[in-house]
Amino acid sequence: MMAKTRYPHAAETAYFREIQRLVTELGKVTLQVFDEQIKPQIKLYGQDGVGYVIDGPLDIIQRAIEIIKGLSLGIFASNEIRNICTRFLNAVNAQSKANIQQQARIIGIDPTQTEPWLDEFMRSSINENVSYISTIRDEYFPKIEAIIYQGVKNGQSIKSIRDQLVERIGMTKNRAQFIAVDQTGSIFGQMTAKRHQEMGVNKFKWSTSHDDRVRQAHRVLDGKIFAYSDPPSEGLPGTPYRCRCVAIPVFGNEPR
Ligand SMILES: [Zn+2]
Known part of the structure; x- marks a missing residue:
């Protein structure tokens, strides 16, 4: 009986929650500074003449945005992000390792005992994820600056500006989910492929x-056997976005 390859759902969920926690924190300080420091200035800006004085509402709004940026540096602290990514990679690796050890029993070896490629794979995957998470913050500020300045200058209501900020925070959370789902599938898919090939398995099933969320293009691939050197146009299982498919090793002497 062939041991299944189990997709690392728990690693994916934990990773998503950790990134989402940072974004929630960022959203919280944004709205707090908006309510306490920016709102009163938007009210002032609408009054005659006040928009033109030095140290007027726009200057104070600019300083308030700088305060949010300063706080965001603490939330997206580089050692914190690196720890999150390291925990994530370790969790995906642990799941992959457990799968492979079980699958390799049939040939009586443990291919995970010596893996010279693994350190570099882990390091580069961690670095890549650190940069994805850092980008969330980098992309957030130009967006909220545009919402606040354009809103103020175009005379939008405070409620409308705040609603747009809330919407942007929601979109940033979606981005966090995209990263977690995309990275789990693709790192796990690559790890599985590498480990199968390292133990001499050149084909996968x-x-x-097998649930109703499987896309049609993958439903038709289910149970089919491919060479790692010649995968289907969809790529390796797990690597297309939101793909939860997995590769099961096909050993050389296995009946088709
Ligand atoms: Zn799939």
């Missing part, structure tokens, strides 16, 4: 999660 595509296996979907």
Whole structure:
């Protein structure tokens, strides 16, 4: 009986929650500074003449945005982000390792005992994820600056500006989810492929999660056997976005 390849759902969920926690924190300080420091200035800006004085509402709004930026540096602290990504990679690796150890029992070896490629794979995957998470913050500020300045200058209501900020925070959370889902599938898919090939397995059987969320293009691949050197146009299982399919090793002497 062939041991299944189990997709690392728990690692994905934990990673998503950790990134989402940072974004929630960022959203919280944004709205707090908006309510306490920016709102009163928007009210003033609308009054005659006040928009033109030095140290007027726009200057104070600019300083308030700088305060949010300063706080965001603490939330997206580089050692914190690196720890989150390291925990994530370790969790995906642990799941992959457990799968492979079980699958390799059939040939009586543990291919995970010596893996010279693993350190570099882990390091580069961690670095890549650190940069994805840092980008969330980098992309956030030009957006909220545009919402606040354009809103103020175009005379939008405070409620409308605040609603747009809330919407932007929601979109930033979606971005966090995209990263967690995309990275789990693709790192796990690559790890599985590498480990199968390291133990001499050159073919894999595509296996979907067999639920109603499986896309049609993958449903038709279920149970089919491919060479790692010649995967289907969809790529390796797990690597297309939101793909939860996995590769099951096909050993050389296995009947088709
Ligand atoms: Zn799939």
